[in-house]
Amino acid sequence: MHPLPIFIISDSSGETAITTLQTAVSQFPDLSVQVTRFPFTATKNKLTNILQQANEVHAVIFHTLVQRALSTELINFCQKHQLVQYDGLNPAIDAIKQRIHQEPLQTPGVNHSLNDTYFDRIAAIEFAVTYDDGKLPAGFKQADLVLVGVSRTSKTPLSLFLANQNFKVANLPLVPNTKIPDELWQVDPKKIVGLTNSPKILEQIRAQRMIAYGMDPASNYSNQEKIHQELDFANQIFTKLNCLVINVANKSIEETATLITSKLGLEPAPFD
């Protein structure tokens, strides 16, 4: 079967439409798609040209056009040519409008305006990279969250995912017989999250890693007994720290991050 052509048309970057599309497409496991993105589509000429291309390949159109004149143009074109379209933004704007009785701006790209929240997010991303992997324990006291866990518990991607929600996150790998930096004991336990995993999954991941490095998968690193020692060591530290502990086995980064923010009562996303 040919992949289904999908056009993303946005007067900004198209991120909102892409996020919705990814979630929607995942509900059709046998569907293969060919996605083409048309960002910064903010004029009628540019839009008309894209719509003609869409009509040629009979594409499904996901659009986020805050200028109503453009989205109306698009919807009318699709009705006329029997194309399927989905407006991923204006109905959301209208829901808010209906409640607060105010008119929306209709200005593209406002969500990416270079305000304080934006710069805080950039700073949080740089913080996560700087204080990744226990490199600088001095950063723990400035952190909103410190993630501690054995190897392969997603510390780095989790730190960056949370940084995208404006949290300053440092992380520390736990290695048996290695001294825990003094700075960790000075952190408020409510700001620490212990990450653990199932021994079986850790063994699989590590064996794959060994193979990727051209090494014998039956080495110490993947050895089941050694993994148990590491997890026991981590659990002892978590108990001493009296921190939230999350088992990341079979959880995605998104799920683990959502568990962390909801269990610690942190507001997940900045709005201003």
Added chain:
Amino acid sequence: MHPLPIFIISDSSGETAITTLQTAVSQFPDLSVQVTRFPFTATKNKLTNILQQANEVHAVIFHTLVQRALSTELINFCQKHQLVQYDGLNPAIDAIKQRIHQEPLQTPGVNHSLNDTYFDRIAAIEFAVTYDDGKLPAGFKQADLVLVGVSRTSKTPLSLFLANQNFKVANLPLVPNTKIPDELWQVDPKKIVGLTNSPKILEQIRAQRMIAYGMDPASNYSNQEKIHQELDFANQIFTKLNCLVINVANKSIEETATLITSKLGLEPAPFD
């Protein structure tokens, strides 16, 4: 004015609804919101409880519930109690269904399933952190993209943003009178992006940095002449590399990333 209470109700993490909500809210510059997220809402009992809370504060509800029985329940409740709600997912699923004549799964969290695309994304994030700031030029040849630019051109956050779209991105700061690593000249110019900025903006950013560090903002680092030398040096390198050059002045990370992927013809997001 009291902030508008908004409830995010999802049977998964709620990321899709949050993304749409942020974009929608940005169209109302005077609106202040109080967002509460209810992730992993996958049972009728849990939903009923949340809806009662929503009714008490007259919240606007943004929801992404792939189980139709739940979203129908929610919509009926809102009609009965005159609450404003926005379904951020099922109309998108229905658009695809209308085109391909297949039934959706109605299984929560499939978008975060631990498939190859997911693990590639995690690997890309770890790659970006490992090869940040020119730490290991040996990684350039494995990279999908190498970002080069003077200080304060958003190299790190851009690398991570693109990593989230599964691109393996390394970055290298350009410092005058410092040798460019040999590895850079071996990279396909189509995989290199030169980042530059306006001298005026660089001066402002650097002066702020000096103040934050408790130093005199009139130091060399923020000196206008020195900034021009750095930008000239960078431009010479870009010309020699024959690479795409983007001026990040007044652009958000999202905008710059979108420009890079569209100008280089890279498919922005993985779908499987």
